[in-house]
Each structure stands twice: as C-alpha cells, then as structure tokens.
Amino acid sequence: MPHSQYPSDHAQVGMQVNSGADGVEVVQPPSIVTRKLGPGAVLPMRLDPRVLQRMERAIEKMADSYEKSLKTEIRQMLLSHDEWQAGKQEAIHAIYALAHDIRGLAGTFSRPVTGRISNALCQYLEALPNLDAADGAVVRLHVDAMFAAAMDAQEPSEEVAKATLAGLERLVTRTLEHCRPAADPAHG
Amino acid sequence: MSSANPIDKLSILIADDSETVRRLLASLLAALGAGRVFIANNGSEALTTFFRYCPDIIITDAAMAPIDGYELVDTVRTHPESPDPNVPVIMLSALSGDAHEARAEQMGVSILLSKPLVPEAFYKAISEALASAERRAWLEEAALKIADPSPLPDDKSPMPASRSRMLH
Known part of the structure; x- marks a missing residue:
C-alpha cells in the first residue's frame, strides 16, 4: 500500500x-x-458548446452599439486628421489611440477588414521614430479605407480587402524608406 | 466528479482602459457563468482590487495608464505582500511582436491572448492559464528547494519543501 x-x-x-x-x-x-x-x-x-453559444449571443447583443461606436470613432479620426493637418500636433496621438482601439475590437464584432486596416495604420505609426514624423497622406488613406470598409452594412470582400491592404503596405514601405529618424527618437 | 460549470467557482478581475472591452469581457464571463467579476479601469485600480479581494484569475490589457499591464503583473508576482503571487494572468492585447511577448513572459504573464477576441480562444485561455499557474507554482517550489536544500526530518526525498507564500 x-x-x-x-x-x-x-x-x-x-x-x-x-x-x-x-x-x-x-x-x-x-x-x-x-x-x-x-x-x-x-x-x-x-468546452461546452452551449456555453460557446451563450458567449456568441453576448457578442451579438453588443454588436449594434459597437457599430455605432465604430462609426463615431472613424469620424473622429477624420476630424482629428483635419486638426492635425491644421497644426494641432496632439491630434495624431488621438488618431493612434482610436486606431489601436479599433484594431483590438472590430474583428470581434464582424468587422475584420476594418480591424486589419486599422492594424496596418497602427503598425505604420509604430514603425516611425515618433508619431510627429507620420505622413499626412498615408494616415489619411488608411482612415479613408477604414471609413469605406465600415460604413456599409457589409464589409468588402476578401479580394478587395487584400488588394486594399497590399496597396497601403506598398505605400507605407515607400514612405518609411524616405523617413529619416528625427532628432528625438522617443515615440510620441 | 468535476462541477458541470467549474468557472462558476471563480472570481475574475478585468483590467482594461476601454469601456467597450470591459463590457465585452464582463458579458463573456457572465455567459461563461463566472462566479464573481471585478472590473478595473486601469492597472492601479486593478492592484487595489487584487490586494483586497485576491481574485482567482486576472485578465488585463497591456497598454494602460497610470500603471500598465506589465507593471500590474510584475507587482502581483513580486510584491512581498502579494496575496497570491502565482495567480493566473491572461494578458489580452492588440500589440504583437517579439518585444511585447518577451516583456510579457519576463513579467510572468501566464497566457498572452491576441485581440480581436474570439470566444473559443477566450474560454481555452482561462483553462490554460490555470494550468500554467499550476506549473509555475510547482517550478517555483522546486527552485526554492534547489536554493535551500536543507532536508526535512527523516527526509530522503529530493522534493521541494513547502513555502507558505505559494499556496493558500
């Protein structure tokens, strides 16, 4: 024993x-x-399938309010972009914060394309020596693409999404090649 | 026999600076049948709640102010008065890359979960976080024994001695 x-x-x-x-x-x-x-x-x-169904229903219940919130956030990004271009430097930080929120949530609420474009924008901004070094046109094109993807009831097809993301990636690559490090390397 | 829904025994702390994420996580945990859910808006609030209520699991965002998720985990793991240094911690973040993963691992995050959140992955993460915490406690116990190999009376075993700070 x-x-x-x-x-x-x-x-x-x-x-x-x-x-x-x-x-x-x-x-x-x-x-x-x-x-x-x-x-x-x-x-x-x-993993109980009934529990999984309950979780999916919980997400569905929040989907309508998230849709409204997402559209508001993207409109706010457009406004912030205008302010940034008009000289309000801190507005680029607001754009990054909104993009970061959207990349984390949009995919959960059936907006994966919007989330992927938002992630591409975040990765571009994170690759810069600081946020003040961001290119206005590059940021604007990302936000416009998010707007286009999120404003319709249904997101664009995977084919359109891939083509859009590939185009944005080429643009980012070219822009970063020409981006010289700023004197202060700290991220904004 | 295990409970039909073992999660109903758990108390879980959520720390995230996004109201939408907090609502989402609380809804998912309610759907899972979690026994008790604490909600914190940032790392500072999360630490206050952790020291007061000692939840069974912490789910935290990485980027928060004034105390971020990494510092939260570091304090939970290393503070001399931490009520449970081995509490399972799930870090939920949209960040990616080696630096983020290395820092999370260094601080003692049990499970890294990427956003966007998928229900099945979330469910599995809770299970895996508990398993990970168990391994962590066991390895720490072994490490303590190696550092202090003094045998117990009549002890011929290489097994680690008990340390009360690890178990409750």
Whole structure:
C-alpha cells in the first residue's frame, strides 16, 4: 500500500509523496486547479458548446452599439486628421489611440477588414521614430479605407480587402524608406 | 466528479482602459457563468482590487495608464505582500511582436491572448492559464528547494519543501 512519508509538512501545501511497492516515489504536486475549482476538476476544461453559444449571443447583443461606436470613432479620426493637418500636433496621438482601439475590437464584432486596416495604420505609426514624423497622406488613406470598409452594412470582400491592404503596405514601405529618424527618437 | 460549470467557482478581475472591452469581457464571463467579476479601469485600480479581494484569475490589457499591464503583473508576482503571487494572468492585447511577448513572459504573464477576441480562444485561455499557474507554482517550489536544500526530518526525498507564500 502507498503511504504518506511526510504528512505534516506536505499536508500544508497539498503535496502528496507516496512510495509504491517497487520503491518508485510518486509525487502529486500541489494543485491550483483543485484549490480553485474543487476536487475532481481537471484541465483543460471541457468546452461546452452551449456555453460557446451563450458567449456568441453576448457578442451579438453588443454588436449594434459597437457599430455605432465604430462609426463615431472613424469620424473622429477624420476630424482629428483635419486638426492635425491644421497644426494641432496632439491630434495624431488621438488618431493612434482610436486606431489601436479599433484594431483590438472590430474583428470581434464582424468587422475584420476594418480591424486589419486599422492594424496596418497602427503598425505604420509604430514603425516611425515618433508619431510627429507620420505622413499626412498615408494616415489619411488608411482612415479613408477604414471609413469605406465600415460604413456599409457589409464589409468588402476578401479580394478587395487584400488588394486594399497590399496597396497601403506598398505605400507605407515607400514612405518609411524616405523617413529619416528625427532628432528625438522617443515615440510620441 | 468535476462541477458541470467549474468557472462558476471563480472570481475574475478585468483590467482594461476601454469601456467597450470591459463590457465585452464582463458579458463573456457572465455567459461563461463566472462566479464573481471585478472590473478595473486601469492597472492601479486593478492592484487595489487584487490586494483586497485576491481574485482567482486576472485578465488585463497591456497598454494602460497610470500603471500598465506589465507593471500590474510584475507587482502581483513580486510584491512581498502579494496575496497570491502565482495567480493566473491572461494578458489580452492588440500589440504583437517579439518585444511585447518577451516583456510579457519576463513579467510572468501566464497566457498572452491576441485581440480581436474570439470566444473559443477566450474560454481555452482561462483553462490554460490555470494550468500554467499550476506549473509555475510547482517550478517555483522546486527552485526554492534547489536554493535551500536543507532536508526535512527523516527526509530522503529530493522534493521541494513547502513555502507558505505559494499556496493558500
């Protein structure tokens, strides 16, 4: 019969050390799963399809309000772009913050193309020595593409999305080749 | 037997500066049947909640102010009065790249989950985060034993000694 060698010490940490008949030591490490989920719980937890359906319904319930929020955010990006071009330097930071939010959420709410274009804009801005070095036309084309993708009830096809993203990527590559590092390398 | 819905036993802390993300995560956790959900607008609020309520899992964004997700995790892992240094942490972020991943790993993030959020991946991340935390606790226990190999009375085992800060 296996027996516990160190009951007093290992009982504190939920660790069991047993010696089998063949002398091999069998160690059961302390279980966070047991502590948090109760005895008998195992990992990975079984993925219950009913739970998954509930989660998908929860997203659907939020979809309408997200649609409105997304359109508002893209309009705000256009306004911020105008302000930035008019000399308000901090407006480019607002554009980045909005793009960052959209790249994280749009895909969850059935706006993957908008999310991918937004991600492309973020990656362009993150590649710059600082946000003030951003090119106005490059930023505007990304925001216009997001506007076009998000304003219709249905996003453009995958073919159109790929062509759009490829065009934006070529533009970004050419622009970055000509972008010289600024005196202050800190990101904005 | 395991519970039909083991997540109903869990308390979960959400930390994100986006109201939409907070609402989304809270809705998904409600759909999962999470027992208790705490919501924080940033890392600072999250730390206050963590030290007060010691949730079972933390789900955090990376980029927040005044305390970001990395600093949140670092404090949870290393603060001498942390109520649970091994709490599973899921970092949810739209950031990508080696630097982000290396920093998250260095700070002790259990699971990195990319945005946009997919329900199935989110569900699996909770399960994997618990498993990861278990491995972490076990490895730390072993590391402590290596650092301090003094045997227990009658101890002939190479197994690590207990450290109360790791388990509750």
